[in-house]
Amino acid sequence: MRPISRLIAIVPAGGVGARAADPAQDPAACAPVQPKQYRLLRGQPMLRHAVQALLRDDRIGQVVVAVGPDDTLAGAALAGLPRVACLPCGGATRADTVTNALARCGAEADDWVLVHDAARPGLPPAVLQALIDACLDDEVGGLVAMPVADTIKTQGGGAVPRVAGTVPRDGLWQAQTPQMFRAGLLRRALAHAAVRGLAVTDEASAVEALGLAPRLVAGTLSNFKVTWPQDFALMEKLLDET
Template sequence: MTLPAPPVSSPRLIAIVPAAGIGARAAPAEPAAAGERPLPKQYRNVAGRPMLRRAVSALLADPRIDRVLVAVSAGDPWVEAALAGLPRVAWLECGGATRADTVANALARCGAAAEDWILVHDAARPGLPLPVLGALIDTCLRDEVGGLVALPVADTIKADGPAEPGPPRVARTVPRDGLWQAQTPQMFRASVLARALAHARVRGLAVTDEAGAVEALGLAPCLVPGSLLNFKVTWPQDFDLMEKLIHD
């Protein structure tokens, strides 16, 4: 059901964490038993706690965030235990076919006013440092469009060519000047984000993050320097790396 807006003054800061996927690229730690659903990567432990819980806790570290809403798939059997005891947290069974659909569904049901700020954060980024989150909020509150956490690209970037037998081959080197690697959170006014996601859906745009949808409206989100600690746990070996970086 739609969550009623609490009786507080606007604009508020509301975080949405899409967590309806299964993380197919991160192979499960153990195969599921016959008849059981495989454990999605966001519920696997990182340093003794579910990765989703760590990602949500990172958002709660800034008291300016009014609440965190976790968007999960229907009948999710793990979310209640993963988030037990966390304040200012609720979950919605509103997962969609894509990340954009999941975020749009959560946004429609969260009770946000048009001028409220929405921060969307990946469930697979448990290492978000509080100073990075604070810098994003400080910057966006003064900005007309909003923005995202990102890192300047440091490596040489290669683009491959058409698929051929054998290994992929380099077609060209892409100049890295001015390139940024998008991270999350990404922060926009509720009205702007809703309009951007609706526009992308109508146009059939395959946006992979909220900033991409906002850019498709002709707007230019601002870039806030992120952190290497805020990398997205994607591949099996990423769990080992994150374990080494998180010590609490």
């Protein structure tokens, strides 16, 4: 086993979360009153809950929160948390934000980087521990994911949504975060995707584009991504039970 390198977590938090908009709050626009990562859950911003979930594993030396250049809310949302740095390096896309954070966080090529969504505040300590344990001696790295249980349909064209087909769910996994890779590999993968114009929505897909196969580590339903307005009430209930 190779010596354990530093572990650095990156939380990209530069988006506004348009799909989480609640029209009842702002009937004149389909945008949230504030970015969804600052919506309160149990009296605290969702971003704070997500960062605290990472801080529960002492092996993570630093959590880097990458926010937009004009963000004025992160400081208060993260006040008092140890091992946390906030960088105003958010980009136009998630990949841009992670690339910028990698350039500024001081990670060396052999350091491990865990990227975690600000909208996944329900990450259990056991899942985080399992990911780190599984990846530390893995030649590629890996991600938290859930085997798909539901029947998956594809949608056809036309104004009215209709089923075009059914996708066999055997072997399908729903990607979650954190996703954990060596900093050097992740930089190379994101640069490769950018040069080729690949639309990558998570770090694993950028690594896959290099021809590598990230490891799958079983996640949990409580680690779902808060995306739609109704998700806030469900996540708050789950946090109350932990």
